[in-house]
Amino acid sequence: MSVLLIEAFYGGSHKQLIDLLQENVEDCVTFSLPAKKWHWRARTASLYFMQAIPSSSTYRVLLTSSVLNLAELVALRPDLGKLKKILYFHENQLVYPVRKSQDRDFQYGYNQVLSCLVADVVVFNSSFNMESFLTSISTFMKLIPDHRPKDLEKLIRPKSQVLYFPIKFPDVRRFLPEHKHFYKSRMYGIDASTNPDSSGCLSDLQRKQPTENNTSNLTPGPNKIMSTTCPEEAFKSPETSQEMNRTQNPETAVLQHEEDKPPNFNPCDTRKMVERDDGGNQSRPLHIVWPHRWLEAVHCGCYPLCPKALVYPEIFSAEYLYSTPEQLFKKLQDFCRKPDIVRRHHVKVDTDQFSWAALCRKFRSLLAAEAGEDL
Structure with missing residues (x-):
């Protein structure tokens, strides 16, 4: 070796x-x-x-x-x-x-x-x-x-x-609303030019095996918030992740090394989901989650809200960042009142640059x- x-x-x-x-x-x-x-x-x-x-x-x-x-x-x-x-x-x-x-x-x-x-x-x-x-x-x-x-x-x-x-992204198109399918198809096109496996970097054995939703570990920071309408299969928490250790002030939540396996968490329980529509149904509740793994979250169709600090400005444009708790509250308030703002939005982040391919x-x-x- x-x-x-x-x-x-x-x-x-x-x-x-x-x-x-x-x-x-x-x-x-x-x-x-x-x-x-x-x-x-x-x-x-x-x-x-x-x-x-x-x-x-x-x-x-x-x-x-x-x-x-x-x-x-x-x-x-x-x-x-x-x-x-x-x-x-x-x-x-x-x-x-x-x-x-x-x-x-x-x-x-x-x-x-x-x-x-x-x-x-x-x-x-x-x-x-x-x-x-x-x-x-x-x-x-x-x-x-x-x-x-x-x-x-x-x-x-x-x-x-x-x-x-590097992350091995799964194909999550079947879990997304219809109006977002075309956007994801650019990443998972059926022709070789857009197929993530067409890079030749995956081994033959790897191509035969089902793709796992591996997780990333960009330098962690406080209060990563994502608004999403994804079903649970597309957003299962990883089997192993770093432990979320919060102080008395929730704005200073940090990630620490884990020693024990965290409990399973379904941010999008399918039993509470209604039939998918084109994203404009204002009566459907907006799901808000705090994921350990944002790179996977965005890939699954989540809208990111992250602090304007640490690694986040390196990845996200200004529209996805907040500087104060008040700004965060106002953003969430607006999204809850008009959830179609989130559901119709295509996040302007190229997650493919973080893929193993x-x-x-x-x-x-x-x-x-x-x-x-x-x-």
């Missing part, structure tokens, strides 16, 4: 990325730890993998998420240090939301900086994730009482890049050992 996939927190989007690469990239082998006790995984996983990963002359590339202290692992296993080392950031610990600044454990962010310094390629799942991490390094290092390191951003930035989290070549190129590389 030439590609070594290591995941210290094998759950949620971390698991989905590893599984997707394992299924669709040749010559991969995976070593992982269950998605439990996240803090201990970040502290001690490198020691476990030192013993768990057998020595092999066939490894060429190593990919791991930023949960693992990569610097510790390559120090414990010099043979792995010779590989092309790729570090993938689902989130970063320098700006990850905490209730109070004193609650932030310095060690986790410090581990990520060390991992970046020893990695050959540092990959972030959004521009916001990358910029928030790199520009916070100097301030973060000022927490050290003396003899602080300098110019670490200049060492890490040249090898940093953005590669969005669109991103597979970039991931395969990333996982390829450089030509002529002395390994």
Whole structure:
């Protein structure tokens, strides 16, 4: 096996990325730890993998998420240090939301900086994730009482890049109102030019298997709200997702690592649904949901309402963003009074750019050992 996939927190989007690469990239082998006790995984996983990963002359590339202290692992296993080392950031610990600044454990962010310094390629799942991490390094290092390191951003930035989290989108046309079918048909046309599987990036085995609704993990933020009329089959919550941890102020809700599987949630119970129409029936109630996974939500026909902060301005235009709770309330009030505004709307977001079909070549190129590389 030439590609070594290591995941210290094998759950949620971390698991989905590893599984997707394992299924669709040749010559991969995976070593992982269950998605439990996240803090201990970040502290001690490198020691476990030192013993768990057998020595092999066939490894060429190593990919791991930023949960693992990569610097510790390559120090414990010099043979792995010779590989092309790729570090993938689902989130970063320098700006990850905490209730109070004193609650932030310095060690986790410090581990990520060390991992970046020893990695050959540092990959972030959004521009916001990358910029928030790199520009916070100097301030973060000022927490050290003396003899602080300098110019670490200049060492890490040249090898940093953005590669969005890849998603295998299902065909949800049969769940959408008739007036939205044509819009989705552009993405799922019957001819090869518009079929998402026609890119050639999916394996033959993958094409034979039913497509799963995998979930994305763009850097999370507070109060993601989506208005939708989708039925439950098109919007089942993922089997594993990050835990929603809310403080007493609902405006500061943040995502945290999960340790237990969340209960099932049907935002659109089909027993309460009435027959589909052209979107203009004002008597039908508007369904409002708070999904963990917006990229899937928009794909299923939801209208997004997101805070004008964090990663959201990178993805959504101004019409889908709000700056204050009052703006959010007014938007929801207008939509509830005139639900056809939402039902007739086609969201101006190209979700196809986040699909595995669109991103597979970039991931395969990333996982390829450089030509002529002395390994």
